[in-house]
Amino acid sequence: MEPSLVAIEILNGIVLGVIYALVAAGLTLIFGMLDIPNFAHGAFYALGAYVAYTAMTHAGFPLALVAAPLVVGGVGVVIDALFIRRLARAGHTYQILFTLGLVLIVQEGIAIVWGPDPLSVEIPHALTGGIALGFISFPYYRLFLVAVAALLIALVWLVLEGTKLGAIIRAGIEDPEMVDAIGYDVQRLFTIVFGAGVGLAAIAGALVLPLRGGQPAMGNELNALSFVVVVIGGLGSFAGAVVGGILVGLVQSLMSIVFPAADEVAIFVAMAVVLLLRPQGLFGRR
Amino acid sequence: MRAPRFAFFVLIVLIAIAPTILHYPDLLALALIFGLLAAAFNLLLGELGFLSFGQAVFNGLGAYATGLLLVHVAHVPILLALLAAAACSAAGAAIVGLLASQGAGVYAVMLTFAFNELAYYLAFQLRGVTGGDNGLRGILRPTFFGLDLSNDVAYYYFTAAVFALVFYALLRILDAPFGYVLRAIRENEGRARAIGYDTRRFKVAAFVVSGAITGIGGALYAMLYGFVPLEVVDFTTSTNIVVMGILGGIGSPYGAIAGAAIFTLLSDRLSHVWSHWPLLLGVLFCTVVMVLRGGAVELVRFRGLGVTKRA
Numbered sequence: 001m002e003p004s005l006v007a008i009e010i011l012n013g014i015v016l017g018v019i020y021a022l023v024a025a026g027l028t029l030i031f032g033m034l035d036i037p038n039f040a041h042g043a044f045y046a047l048g049a050y051v052a053y054t055a056m057t058h059a060g061f062p063l064a065l066v067a068a069p070l071v072v073g074g075v076g077v078v079i080d081a082l083f084i085r086r087l088a089r090a091g092h093t094y095q096i097l098f099t100l101g102l103v104l105i106v107q108e109g110i111a112i113v114w115g116p117d118p119l120s121v122e123i124p125h126a127l128t129g130g131i132a133l134g135f136i137s138f139p140y141y142r143l144f145l146v147a148v149a150a151l152l153i154a155l156v157w158l159v160l161e162g163t164k165l166g167a168i169i170r171a172g173i174e175d176p177e178m179v180d181a182i183g184y185d186v187q188r189l190f191t192i193v194f195g196a197g198v199g200l201a202a203i204a205g206a207l208v209l210p211l212r213g214g215q216p217a218m219g220n221e222l223n224a225l226s227f228v229v230v231v232i233g234g235l236g237s238f239a240g241a242v243v244g245g246i247l248v249g250l251v252q253s254l255m256s257i258v259f260p261a262a263d264e265v266a267i268f269v270a271m272a273v274v275l276l277l278r279p280q281g282l283f284g285r286r
Numbered sequence: 287m288r289a290p291r292f293a294f295f296v297l298i299v300l301i302a303i304a305p306t307i308l309h310y311p312d313l314l315a316l317a318l319i320f321g322l323l324a325a326a327f328n329l330l331l332g333e334l335g336f337l338s339f340g341q342a343v344f345n346g347l348g349a350y351a352t353g354l355l356l357v358h359v360a361h362v363p364i365l366l367a368l369l370a371a372a373a374c375s376a377a378g379a380a381i382v383g384l385l386a387s388q389g390a391g392v393y394a395v396m397l398t399f400a401f402n403e404l405a406y407y408l409a410f411q412l413r414g415v416t417g418g419d420n421g422l423r424g425i426l427r428p429t430f431f432g433l434d435l436s437n438d439v440a441y442y443y444f445t446a447a448v449f450a451l452v453f454y455a456l457l458r459i460l461d462a463p464f465g466y467v468l469r470a471i472r473e474n475e476g477r478a479r480a481i482g483y484d485t486r487r488f489k490v491a492a493f494v495v496s497g498a499i500t501g502i503g504g505a506l507y508a509m510l511y512g513f514v515p516l517e518v519v520d521f522t523t524s525t526n527i528v529v530m531g532i533l534g535g536i537g538s539p540y541g542a543i544a545g546a547a548i549f550t551l552l553s554d555r556l557s558h559v560w561s562h563w564p565l566l567l568g569v570l571f572c573t574v575v576m577v578l579r580g581g582a583v584e585l586v587r588f589r590g591l592g593v594t595k596r597a
Binding site: 031037083086087092093094096097098100101102103104105107108109111112224227228231261262264265268269271272275276279 | 331335337385388389391392393395396397399400401403404407411521525528529532562564565567568569571572575576
C-alpha cells in the first residue's frame, strides 16, 4: 500500500469525520441533552443543503452558510414548539415515529420544491485549488470546511460550558422544574436548543453541498451515521460526539482502501459491539 | 377477545370478496402479505412495547429461504417451503431478540437497526447465494395438493388462506396468557419480573413469533413475484413496515391489517396519479402519531362497529 494513498485517506477521513462530528454535535444537543430521539436529523441536514443551494445562487456562498442554519433552524423551532414538545409525555417511541414521518414529508417536500434529480454545485471560486503537502495536494475547500466545522463545534461547547445561557440550559436539563421556578421559561429554552441542534445539521449540509452535491434522500445515510456516532461516543457527551465522529470518519475512510466492500457495515458492527459491551458509550458517564 | 370474533369474520368475508371488487389479485395478495408483516411488527410494538427497526431481516430470511429452496431443490411442497421460511426467520429473530433485548429504549431500537444494516450487507455481498442486487430469480410456484397456483387469482386465495390461519393463530396467541405477559412487560417490566416472569425469555419468544410470521410473509412474497429483490432486506422495507403498522393504529392487530391495506393500495393507485404521494403518507402518518394514537381502527371503533382495541 502506497504511503501517499494512506495519507490521502487519513486526510479525507478527517474531513468526513468533522462533518459527522458537526451533525452528531447537533444530535447530542437534541437527543443527548433534550432526550428527543430526532430521526429527522438527517432530513434537516438535507434541507440545509438545499436551502444553501438556493441562497448560493442568489446571494453567494458566504451568505448561504448563514441562511441554511437560520432558515432550517427556524423550521426546527416551529416543529418543536407545535408538535414535538407535545409528544414529550408520550415517550420516545412516539417521538421516533413522529420524526420518522417528518423524514417522509421533508424528503418529498425537497423533491417537490427543488426536483428529484441530484444537484451538483461548484466549489466557491475563492476556495478552488489546493495546498501542496509534499507529494500530495489537499484542496483548500476541505481545509475551509474543517476550519468552519471546528470553529462551530468550539463555539457551541464554549456557550454550553462557559456562559450563563449554557449554565441555565444545563441546569434546565438537570432539573426543569427548579429552573422554571427560578423564573426561566425552560420550555422555550429547550425549543431554542432544538433549533440550534437542527441548525448545526443544516450548516453541515451546506458545507457538504459543494463537495458531494445534493439529493433529496442525502440525509438518510447521515442520519443513521449520526446516531451511530452519538451511541459510540456516549449519549449526552459532547466530547464523545466529536471524537466519535472523527473516529467513524477515519475508520470509514481507511476501510475504503483496506476492505472497501465493508466500509459501511464496519461502522454498524462497531456500534452493535459498543452497545452490547459498553452500553454507555466510549465517553458516557454512568 | 370475544367481540373481535365478529371482526375476524368480517375481515374474512372482506378478503373473500375483495377480488370481485378490485380486479388486481396480485396487488390484493401483496396487501395481505404486508398485513402479516405489519401484524408481526405490531406484536412487538403494540403488545411488548418494543419498536423494531429490523423487521426486514426476518422478511428477507423468509423470502431467501423459500426462494433458494424452490430454485435449487425439485418438487418442494409449498407448505414445506412456508415452514422452512418460518423456521429460518424464527431462528434469526431469536438471535436478534436475544441481543436486542439487552438494550433498553432507543439503544434497543438502534441495535435492531444495526442488525438490519448487517443483514443487508450480507445479502448484498453473498451474490452467489442471493444474487446480490440482481435479486434471486427463477422461483416457480409449487402446486398445492395438485392445485395449480400459477394463476394470480388462485394464488391470491392460497395467500388468503395462509393469512387467515396465521392471523387467527396470532389472535389466539395474544389472547392466551402469553399475550397478557407481553402486555404486562410493556406496562411495567420490573413488576412483571417481580411477580416471577422471566421477562427476557418472553421478549425473545415474542421476537420468535414475530419473526416466524414475518418469514411466512416473505415466503409468500417470493412466490408471488417469482423473484426475491435485494429490497426485501433493505432498511426502507423495515421503515415501510413501521409505517404500515402505525397507520392503522398501535396496539390493534386489525389496525395493522388496515394500515397495510391502506399503504399497499395507496402506494399502487396513487403513485400513478401523483408521484409525490409519500408527502401525503408522511402527513397522514404524523397526524396519526399526534392525534389519533389508536389509528384508523379507533375511528371505526368510535362508530361502534365492534372492532375493539385491546387493553
